[in-house]
Amino acid sequence: RVSTFPTSFGEKVVLRLLDPTVGLTDFDKLGLVGHNRRMVDQAINRPFGMLLLTGPTGSGKTTTLYAILRVLNKESVNIVSLEDPVEYYIEGVSQSQIKPEIGYTFASGLRSVLRQDPDIIMVGEIRDAETAELATHAALTGHIVLSTLHTNNAMGVVPRLVDMGVNTFLIPSSLSAAMSQRLVRRLCNECKKPIEPPAQIRAVIERELALLSPIVRKEFADVDTKNIKIWQAPGCKFCANKGTKDRIAIFESLAMTPELEKIILEGASEAKIKVEAERQGMITMRQDGLIKVLQGLISFEELMRAAEEDK
DSSP, X not given: OEEEEEETTEEEEEEOOOOTTTXXXXXXXXXXXXXXXXXXXXXXXXXXXXXXXXXXXXXSHHHHHHHHHHHHOOTTOOEEEEESSOOSOOTTEEEEEOBGGGTBOHHHHHHHHTTSOOSXXXXXXXXXXXXXXXXXXXXXXXXXXXXXXXXXXXXXXXXXXXXTTOOGGGHHHXXXXXXXXXXXXXXXXXXXXXEOOOHHHHHHHHHHHHTOOHHHHGGGTTSOSSSOXXXXXXXXXXXXXXXXXXXXXXXXXXXXXXXXXXXXXXXXXXXXXXXXXXXXXXXXXXXXXXXXXXXXXXXXXXXXXXXXXXO
């Protein structure tokens, strides 16, 4: 992708380069494990329903969608995608690139796709009310729909769909799950080492751990929460002395439940949805990041940076 912008001293150009050798990955490499992995598995193994990914531009949503498509991609399954643009090609998936300049939009493309007898539909992004309505009805008529939406968190998906004109009564039946994500820098495996956290950082971690519900605490079963260690990487030849190599995602996922269905139909706000989701054991993005900090996958500073961006 190329973006140009006129400035006082000439044209400013930004290039986004895609490496086809690293674009297709799996859930483990993405950092999609534990509770969040189970939520995705449940959503994509249903006979129908919509799974929506949220996050800012460049947060890895498309990469996660491709990873999900690879799990679902079987010879007997008809998968059709609408993308802008097609970034990576997957054998066995009918991928189509939209062209708004000739009237081939996500909405018009989705209408055509529904006549192709698809089992699974991937829509690169839900940008307008028409696409949102079509995707919702597709999910209600026996299709698995995967797409992305611009909201700050997983709880914001419901009010965003309502704002786009989707009937509130259709959302609980059509939305299987929503998942938000951010990309963070992964510590270099060659030079990272555990250290005793400074008192201030230890206090923050202990406070976060103390707030965990009994349900969420189970996700920390493989982490030593008594003898708290954090990890640092000074840099080496394997990471070009940066201390980090590659990126990993932190997630939060919201699965539709009878309790959530009830409050959504009552017109619950995003804040009320969040309270109910956490009561049911939702792992917040900050908590998922904390697990990865204590596992030595990312630094504490990187988690704080991502948490600050999420505000």
